[in-house]
Amino acid sequence: MKYWLMKSEPDVFSLDQLKKDKTTWWTGVRNYQARNFMMKDMQVGDEVLFYHSNATPPGVAGIARISKVAEPDKEQFDKKSEYFDPKATKEKPIWFCVQVEYVAHFKNYISLPELRDNAKLADMLVLQKGSRLSIQPVEKKHFDILTKLGGA
DNA sequence: GCCAACGTTGGC
DNA sequence: GCCAACGTTGGC
Known part of the structure; x- marks a missing residue:
């Protein structure tokens, strides 16, 4: 089980919206480091700070989650789409996304x-x-502190 | 709206 | 492979 932080601009997609939608595909990530976390490291059940x-x-x-x-x-x-990439093909996709489900508001x-x-x-x-990475790993100890503070 | 920090692109 | 130019992120 791993822990993550995923950034979203609430004007574009907020946690309220995720609550309404229940789940969403986290599309539009166009940064290789963030993509690699999704492709290689994320597993079903991993928890996410929104x-x-x-x-x-x-x-x-x-x-x-x-x-x-x-x-x-x-x-x-x-x-x-504003996320169209002319270099990508169906045979060789460049960008990947995970599906995220709502758990709770703090x-x-x-x-x-x-x-x-x-x-x-x-x-x-x-x-x-200068930390701009939109998907970041989070240590369990930090995740635990955050959930305690947030009162989840 | 500004701008620092960072990632990507492309010429060489 | 270097690096300048450019584009984007995101806090303020």
């Missing part, structure tokens, strides 16, 4: 300033300067 980026304030909104392992991201083949939204204030979380990737 992080709202570009929010006011940014922070962790709650928990989701991996519900299907990675498959080719269909948007790479769709000329009308009772207490954990804002980025609160994360920064907690010394025990200081080495979380998301808190490192």
Whole structure:
């Protein structure tokens, strides 16, 4: 069992929306490091901190879970999609996405300033300067602290 | 809207 | 393989 943090802009796709939809395919990731985490490391049942980026304030909104392992991201083949990739073919897809299911909202939204204030979380990737990676591994000890703080 | 940090592209 | 130019992310 692994733990992850996945970023989403709430204006584009929020945890509320995931609650409504129950599950979603995490399409549109166009970064190789993030893709490789989805393709190689994520397993069904892995738990995910759902992080709202570009929010006011940014922070962790709650928990989701991996519900299907990675498959080719269909948007790479769709000329009308903003995620279309002309180099990708059905035989040789470039981009993959996992399916994520809703688990819970935190009772207490954990804002980025609160994360920064907690010394025990200081080495979380998301808190490192210039950390733009949209999918990040999270250590169990950090995940446990977050769920306690959030009151999940 | 600004801009620092980072990833990708492409010329050489 | 280097690296400048460019595009994107994401906090503020």
